[in-house]
Amino acid sequence: MGSKGLLERLRNGESVLIAEGYVMEIERRGYLQAGGFVPEVVLEHPEIVEGLHREFIHAGTDVVEALMYFGHREKLRAIGRESDLEKLNRMALKIARDLANETDTLMAGGLCCTTIYDPDNTETHDKIRSIFKEQVEWAVTEGADYMIAETIHSYGEAQLALEAIQQHGKGIPAVITLTCLIPDETTDEVPIAEACRRLEEGGAAVVGLNCGRGPKTMLPALREIRKACKGPIAALPVTYRTKEHCRTWHSLNDPDTGRNVFPKNLACVMSSRDDIREFAEEAKAIGVNYIGLCCGNAPFYFRELAEVYGRKPEASKYSPNLSLNVILEGTNPSLRKLREYAFGTTESND
Numbered sequence: 001m002g003s004k005g006l007l008e009r010l011r012n013g014e015s016v017l018i019a020e021g022y023v024m025e026i027e028r029r030g031y032l033q034a035g036g037f038v039p040e041v042v043l044e045h046p047e048i049v050e051g052l053h054r055e056f057i058h059a060g061t062d063v064v065e066a067l068m069y070f071g072h073r074e075k076l077r078a079i080g081r082e083s084d085l086e087k088l089n090r091m092a093l094k095i096a097r098d099l100a101n102e103t104d105t106l107m108a109g110g111l112c113c114t115t116i117y118d119p120d121n122t123e124t125h126d127k128i129r130s131i132f133k134e135q136v137e138w139a140v141t142e143g144a145d146y147m148i149a150e151t152i153h154s155y156g157e158a159q160l161a162l163e164a165i166q167q168h169g170k171g172i173p174a175v176i177t178l179t180c181l182i183p184d185e186t187t188d189e190v191p192i193a194e195a196c197r198r199l200e201e202g203g204a205a206v207v208g209l210n211c212g213r214g215p216k217t218m219l220p221a222l223r224e225i226r227k228a229c230k231g232p233i234a235a236l237p238v239t240y241r242t243k244e245h246c247r248t249w250h251s252l253n254d255p256d257t258g259r260n261v262f263p264k265n266l267a268c269v270m271s272s273r274d275d276i277r278e279f280a281e282e283a284k285a286i287g288v289n290y291i292g293l294c295c296g297n298a299p300f301y302f303r304e305l306a307e308v309y310g311r312k313p314e315a316s317k318y319s320p321n322l323s324l325n326v327i328l329e330g331t332n333p334s335l336r337k338l339r340e341y342a343f344g345t346t347e348s349n350d
């Protein structure tokens with residue numbers, strides 16, 4: 001375990017920074033298939049997983065989350081690899097544990113949306129209980145400092161995740177981050193802030209939101225959650241430009257063609273670095289102290305967020321210094337035409 005645990009860090013009034021979004025980033029790198037988004041990469045190219053963890057540590061994350069996302073029994077079964085289930089989860093946890101030890105960061109195990117929850121069908125609840133139980137047990141035996149349950153959009157499924165962590169987690173803290181898919185409630189119709197409040201009351205150490213919404217459309221919900229909850233709250237948006245009329249990334253369209261871009265063509269609606277910086281400033285002002293980024297996350301975004309939260313990660317050594325840019329700041333007269341063309345500036349002939 002890191003020299004300070006999750007609760008200790010949060011109790012001291014510190015913030016905890018957490019980089020997520022592994023599945024999407026590894027897909028972008030060509031080692032994971034879009035569609036099912038199952039992290040077979042853990043077994044097939046563990047060096048890619050380890051490398052990305054290292055990049056996020058370099059950019060300021062305090063937590064290495066084991067890549068168990070969509071690595072649960074239901075997803076492995078769907079691609080015919082159920083027999084690799086335990087191996088994949090333990091491998092993901094081992095990679096994360098080793099790196100956390102090396103870098104004095106926290107290691108978290110992860111539960112996620114099972115995709116089978118049906119509020120009215122208790123058979124699915126039993127199935128989900130056993131999916132969560134085995135993943136919590138593997139995480140505990142591989143030394144997770146705490147457990148995350150993420151991208152869960154039903155209050156009922158979030159409750160099942162919290163219970164599984166409490167029953168099988170040997171006392172490690174639970175962080176529950178919901179995904180708000182429809183305005184502004186869980187898919188089983190609990191207002192989102194109320195769902196967070198109940199989960200906190202039920203014993204979750206941190207509650208909040210991850211995934212689904214981009215920076216702009218996550219902020220209003222965070223203000224509500226801050227009012228409803230007493231303890232630490234979490235925010236990990238996707239890094240895409242969601243808007244009031246399309247609050248989640250699923251409804252984003254290509255500004256040029258008008259076609260829907262989820263999940264293959266999201267590059268045309270990516271957040272800018274300034275978007276991320278401004279989000280982090282707002283989140284900090286609201287009082288979000290468990291902060292990170294989900295799908296779309298990349299080290300250059302994460303560094304922005306870390307710097308707003310007062311950190312100076314190793315990657316800050318390479319933070320932009322535009323005074324060295326010859327296009328923006330150069331004096332070479334041959335570039336004057338370009339500057340006029342690009343920026344519309346007219347310069348004197350000095």
Ligand SMILES: [Zn+2]
Nearest residue numbers: 211212294295
């Ligand atoms: Zn995500």
